[in-house]
Amino acid sequence: LEPGYYLIECYVKMENGEFHTTMGMLEPLVVSQDTxxxxxxxxxxxxxxxxxxxxxxxxxxxAGTQTFGVYFQDQKVYENVVGHDVNLVKLNENANLDSLEKWMNWMDPKGLIDPAPEGIVFLGGVNDMPPLTMGYFTAALTPGDYVLISEVPNASEKKLLKMFTIY
Known part of the structure; x- marks a missing residue:
């Protein structure tokens, strides 16, 4: 990040549609020039x-503890007014991929409302970053089905949903 003042916020919504930020899930972040x-x-x-x-x-x-490096080749603002990001999700046997994809759109009145769809476990990710930058996250993985998905409407149509299996 460039030096300056930032906010860390949660835009997941409660069941009544209010964002978590109204509960205080909002923190200032100051980035200095110090390394x-x-x-x-x-x-x-x-x-x-x-x-x-x-x-x-x-x-x-x-399987095991793995670190991922997410390289943002570019960035654009999608129809939900945010850029692309990467979220790692484990799918349990009762997970519904269509429900997950629809839930990831915060502009949908039922999108990003807590709790997440049944059978979905979020493990980490990197939020939208500027072009030509890299972010990292670490997650403990066990055998099963996983998805990398971006918080954009119709992620699969944009190739922003990638499934993989760990054996």
Missing amino acids: SGIIPPENFIPINISSENGIVLNDSIT
């Missing part, structure tokens, strides 16, 4: 995301 000394991880599973190619994951993934 943190934190260095990027040496080993990570690369994910590329772009408005043209969607989410691209070429590596096979194994």
